[in-house]
Amino acid sequence: MQSIKGYQYNTEQKAINAREACDTYYGIPVAPDDVTQNWVDYQFAELNTPQFWYIVFDESLTPILGTPTEFEVVTPLFPPIV
């Protein structure tokens, strides 16, 4: 379990919309042949119940996505070191 500060979405489409809003705000991509295609990306909390999508907080996101929240994301355990 990992505590994450960020933005939580209950559908993938809402996460996609948030990502696109950040791209628009920062003008990404700048040029057609740029490698950079998104300002930020979302992740899938696959092991949580219910599952959800989220964007990890960064100060650059506050003007677009607002105040972040804190939530728990289930992460798998490492195999044991022997």
Next chain:
Amino acid sequence: MLFPFSFMQSQTAPLLLDLYPGAAAAYSVRKLRTSYAGSAIRVRRSSDNAEQNIGFSGGNLDTSALTTFCSGTNGFVTTWYDQSGSGVNATQTTAANQPQIVSSGSVITQNSKPILKFNSQFFELNSTLTPATNWSIFGVGLKNVPGKILTFIGGTTDLNSALVSYVDNGIYLLGSTNYITIGDAPVTSYRVNAGFVISGSASSIYRNNVLLSTGSIPASPAQNFSRIGKYGTQYDDSNISEVVLYQSNQLSNNSDINTNINTYYAIY
């Protein structure tokens, strides 16, 4: 440590991949093959998010071109070009996930050599590398903080992911369902020159040219190598300067390759 201008001595041929050819993929802040004519990295600067390729000067990363382009701002690596000739470039299309190489106009360095700083950043390989019977992996890096990792190469899933990774108390060399682990002191205080040979029952882990562990990794694991700086959901907090992968058993060259790396990076 930050350096505002070029300061490094030139590398002279033969270079690492001239001496030990046949790498499946090779990423570095130094030139690795004399006949390689491409760039080292592609960089995005924070001032206007413009991008530019940066090449080599005297066999080193062209830090003058890098600082000129970034012009007092931050620089982030969008592409770490594969110097092997295989065209397996490591890219990151999301700005927030691009490792940093320039801070406020100065190249970020360690031991006077440029590093790519991964702090929840990572690269995806533009084509995955399927672990076969024999693999040899060499890397230069530093795990920065407890609770985070240093991943020279990883797969997309958390468990049973093919990977080479340093965690808090040891090292993973994983195939599909089998893996070697070796307990090791936290590597936050020194740089790692890691050599890994995956060759069935005779797989091995080296650090700074010292054999740490041997064990069995099954042939042809299900998971592909596809990332640098992350495996599954596990992010790095690390500095990485070089990753070289061979799809062959380089055990006979292991010591010489590690020595070549150390001659340049002065790790141990």
